[in-house]
Amino acid sequence: LIEIRELYKNQEAYLDKEITVGGWVRSIRDSKAFGFIVINDGTFFTPLQVVYHDDMENFEEISKLNVGAAVVVTGTLVATPQAKQPFEIQAKTVTVEGASAPDYPLQKKRHSFEYLRTIAHLRPRTNTFQAVFRVRSLTAYALHKFFQERGFVYVHTPIITGSDCEGAGEMFRVTTMDMGNVPKTENGAVDYTQDFFGKETSLTVSGQLNAETYAQAFGNVYTFGPTFRAENSNTTRHAAEFWMLEPEMAFADLEDDMDLAEDMLKYVINYVMENAPEEMKFFNSFVDKGLINRLTNVATSEFARITYTDAIEILKKHNDKFEFKVSWGIDLQTEHERYLTEEVYKRPVFVTDYPKDIKAFYMKQNPDGKTVAAVDCLVPGIGEIIGGSQREDDYEKLATRMEELGMKTEDYGFYMDLRKYGSTRHAGFGLGFERCIMYLTGMGNIRDVIPFPRTVNNCEL
Ligand code: 4AD
Ligand code: MG
Numbered sequence: 230l231i232e233i234r235e236l237y238k239n240q241e242a243y244l245d246k247e248i249t250v251g252g253w254v255r256s257i258r259d260s261k262a263f264g265f266i267v268i269n270d271g272t273f274f275t276p277l278q279v280v281y282h283d284d285m286e287n288f289e290e291i292s293k294l295n296v297g298a299a300v301v302v303t304g305t306l307v308a309t310p311q312a313k314q315p316f317e318i319q320a321k322t323v324t325v326e327g328a329s330a331p332d333y334p335l336q337k338k339r340h341s342f343e344y345l346r347t348i349a350h351l352r353p354r355t356n357t358f359q360a361v362f363r364v365r366s367l368t369a370y371a372l373h374k375f376f377q378e379r380g381f382v383y384v385h386t387p388i389i390t391g392s393d394c395e396g397a398g399e400m401f402r403v404t405t406m407d408m409g410n411v412p413k414t415e416n417g418a419v420d421y422t423q424d425f426f427g428k429e430t431s432l433t434v435s436g437q438l439n440a441e442t443y444a445q446a447f448g449n450v451y452t453f454g455p456t457f458r459a460e461n462s463n464t465t466r467h468a469a470e471f472w473m474l475e476p477e478m479a480f481a482d483l484e485d486d487m488d489l490a491e492d493m494l495k496y497v498i499n500y501v502m503e504n505a506p507e508e509m510k511f512f513n514s515f516v517d518k519g520l521i522n523r524l525t526n527v528a529t530s531e532f533a534r535i536t537y538t539d540a541i542e543i544l545k546k547h548n549d550k551f552e553f554k555v556s557w558g559i560d561l562q563t564e565h566e567r568y569l570t571e572e573v574y575k576r577p578v579f580v581t582d583y584p585k586d587i588k589a590f591y592m593k594q595n596p597d598g599k600t601v602a603a604v605d606c607l608v609p610g611i612g613e614i615i616g617g618s619q620r621e622d623d624y625e626k627l628a629t630r631m632e633e634l635g636m637k638t639e640d641y642g643f644y645m646d647l648r649k650y651g652s653t654r655h656a657g658f659g660l661g662f663e664r665c666i667m668y669l670t671g672m673g674n675i676r677d678v679i680p681f682p683r684t685v686n687n688c689e690l
Contacts, residue, residue, distance in 0.1 A: 230249055230250055230251045230270075230301070231243070231248045231249065231250055232250075232270060232272040233250060233252065233268075233269070233270045233272050233273045233275075233276070233277050234272035234273035235272075236248070236250070236273075236277065236306065236316070237273050237275060237315075240306075240315060240316060243306045244306055244307070244308055244316065245305060245306065245307065246305065246306060247303065247304065247305055247321070248303070248304070248305075248306055248318070249301060249302065249303040250268070250270060250277060250301070250302055250318065251270060251299070251300070251301045251302075251326065252268035252269050252270035252276075252277070252299070252300065252302075253268060253269060253270070253271075253297060253298065253300075253354060254266055254267070254268055254294055254295070254296055254297060254298045254299075254300060254329070255267040255268060255269050255296065255337075256296060256337050257292075257294055257295075257296065259292045261283070262282060262283045263280060263281060263282045263283065264280075264281055264291065264292055265278055265279065265280055265281075266278070266279040266281065266291070266294070266300065266323070267279070268300060268302070269354070271353075271354075271359065273507075274356070274359060274360060274363070274507040274508055274511065275314065275507060277314075277317070277318060278312075278314060278317040278318070279300075279302050279304070279317065279318050279320050279323065280317055280318070280319050280320060281320040281323050282320075285320070285322065285323065287323065287325070290325060291323050294325065294328065294329070295328065295329040295330065295331050295333055296329060296333050296335065296336060296337065297329030297330075297333035297335065298325060298327060298328050298329040299325075299326040299327040299329075300323055300324065300325055300326060301323075301324045301326055302318060302320050302322070302323050302324075303320070303321050303322045304318045304319045304320035304321045304322070305319045305321070306318055307319055334348050334351060335348075335351055335352075335354060335355060340355070342357075342674065342676075342677050345357075345358070345677075346676055346677070346682070349680065349681050349682070349689075350690055353680070356511065357511075357515070357516070357677075358677075359508075360505075360507075360508035360511050360512060360670070361666070361670055361672060361677065361678055362680065363505060363508055364501055364505050364508050364509075364666065364669060364670055365666050365678060367500065367501055367504055367505055368497055368500075368501055368662075368665060368666060368669060369453070369662070371496065371497045371500035371501065371504075372453065372474050372493070372497060372662075373453070374500070375492075375493055375496045375500075376451045376476060376493075379449070380449060381449040381450055381451045381476060382443065382447045382449070382450045382451075383450070383451060383452070383453070384436075384439070384440055384443045384447075384450045384451070384452050385452065385454070386433070386436030386439035386440055386452040386454065387433065387436075387439065388432060388433055388454070388455065389403055389425065389430050389431075389432065389433070390430060390431060390432075390433045390439075391425075391428060391429070391430050391431075391640070392438055392640065392641060392644075393431070393434065394433070394434050394435040394436075394437050394438050394589070394591075395434050395435060395589050396589050396590050396634065396636070397434070397458075397589075399434065399458045399459045399460045400431035400432065400434060400457070400458075400459055401431055401432045401457050401459050401469075402429070402430075402431055403425055403430045403431060403432060405425070431457075432456075432457035433456055433457065434456055434457060434458055435456055435473060435475065435659060436452035436454060436456070436473070436475050437475055437477065437591075437657060437659065438591070438643075438644055439452070440452045440475055440476075440477040441477055441620060441644070441647060441655065441657070442643060442644075442647060443477070444477035444478060444479045444655055444657070445479055445647050445651065445652075445653065445655070448478070448479045449476070449477075449478050449479070450476070450477050451474060451475060451476040451477070452474075452475050452477075453472070453473070453474045453475070453662075454473070455470055455471070455472055455473075456470075456471060456472070456473045457469060457470050458471075461685060463685050464563075465673060465674040465675060465676075466563070466611060466612070466664060466667075466675055467675065467684070468663060468675050468676070468679060468682055468683055468684050469683045469684055469685070470679075470683040471661060471662065471663050471675070471679065472662035472663065472679075473659045473660065473661060473662060474659070474660040474662055475657060475658065475659045475660070476489060476657050476658065477655065477656075477657035478655060478656055478657060479654075479655045480653050480654060480655070481619075481654065481655055481656045482602070482619050482654055482656055483581060483593075483604055483618070483619045483656055485656060486604060486617050486618070486619065486656040486657065486658055487532075487534060487579050487581075487604055487606075489658075490579070490604075490606055490615050490617065490658055490660075491531075491532050491577075491579075493660070494527070494577070494606075494614075494665075495527070495528045497665070497669070498527060498528045498669065499528050501669050502521070502524060502525070502528075508670075509521055512670050512671050512672075516670065516671045516672060517610075517670075517671025517672075520670075520671040523609070524669070526576070527576060527577060527608075530576055532576060532577040532578065532579055532606070533574040533576060533577070533578040533579065534578070534579045534581065535578065535579070535580060535581070536580070536581050536582045536600075537561075537580055537581065537582050537583045537584065537600065537603075538557065538582065538600075540561070540565075540569055540580050541555060541556070541557050541559075543569070543573060544565050544568065544569065547568065550568070551564055551565065551568070552564060553565070557584070558584050558586070558587070559587075560587045561580070561605075563612045563613075566605075566612035566613055567607075567609070567610075567611075567612050569607060570607040570608055570609045570612070571609045571610070575609070576609070577606060577607065577608045577609075578606070578607045579604050579605070579607075580604065580605050580607060581602070581603065581604045582595060582600040582601070582602065582603065583600060583601060583603040584599060584600055584601075585599065585600060585601045585630075588601050588603045588618070589618075590630055590631055590634050590636060591618070591620050591621055591627070591644075592618040592619070592620065592621060593618065593619040593620055593621045593622065593654075594621060594626055594630070601618065602618055602619035602656075603616075603617070603618040604616075604618060604658065605617075606658075608668050610667075610668065610671070610673075611664055611667055611668055613661075613664075614660065614661055614664045614665060614668060615658050615659065615660050615661070616658060616659055617656065617657055617658020617659060618656065618657075618658070619654065619655070619656040620655050620656060620657070621648075622648060622652045622653060622654055622655060623648065623652070624645065624648035624649060624652070627645070627648055628645070663675045663678050663679050666678040
């Protein structure tokens, strides 16, 4: 079979030649003596039109096909200069590989994203989701390419963990299914706190703590994988299972961290615009008008950088616009983040040096005693897309902070060791991969950029 992508990329090589393609029927239209089938094989955004005639022995069978059927077509590729698409295939044979039932849920009309979420197994056959998931795949590749080109070592950090990186207690507990081996409490009930062969474990919320250990061996590393948060929030930007990309650099501070984040975002924007032009044009026309313009501007201008304290001063002046009123010490809400990036700066913004009480235990304490060397990157349309920090590299300061927060340093022996054996200044961040895809595509709901979303009340397939 020849991929439709290949036909579009190298059409001269195939014009007026006999070729065979396989795909799924997008639409079908028949007259008395001939008909048209539009098929897509998933390799290219633009589909292929097939023309078939009544001289075929299975003409009847073809004419009765329903949308969604799988067919293999052999015929000649001919140029169609007057039509929208550059060519079509004049079929010699159309073999029906798998018919489709008449109740196929995807018809030619536009379906709402809400409806398509209920058929997450079929929605990748629609234009929008073909575009979203091709861009998602390309973006993952672009991120790897960016870090590999810069010599970062890819570390596979564990999914099952005994530590709570963010200290927010939003973790999914791991329980054992080996019922012969279930830990029991004294009264014989299942002891769910002792479930990983006698230890309490959870699904990771971040690979950072593990990545830090490898940064203290390799210098620059990154991890990229699924992370889990048991936050019961039903928003368009939160999922219980999402992917996070986390670089970590030794001998680096917060400025280096922001430089890396900015370079990375610009790189993936350029990569996707160059390598998925059809998809990006589609988003620009049907999902978010102005997307390409905006991304082009972002790729060529500097991100803003302000401190949390300055951001609060700016936001306080607009308190009448906010549901949640602003004062020093609050955690920025989405409405504040979006106001800063959409109204004040109209481009991505790094906000740095947050109050220590609203940030995680591991962040480097600033000399002012009140703030930590944290950074969030906010982008228009979404808000926070990246969260990062310089890490506390001083053993005593870290231990004191952990005690203040009621954490036991014994539980984090490996982490404390890094501050004992050749501690360096180091920094890193986490990019929410789905939020990045939302940003690149203009899609407005996290459920529409992850193949099988896991959100509250959503785990059917
Ligand atoms: O800001 P967060 O919680 O940072 C960390 O986890 C650090 N340990 C990262 C690091 O420094 N290595 O999460 C990082 C990013 C957020 O900015 C957001 O984009 C995304 O992860 N994120 C979520 N995305 C979807 N659903 C959720 N529930 C998310 N929670 C965080
Ligand atoms: Mg954060």
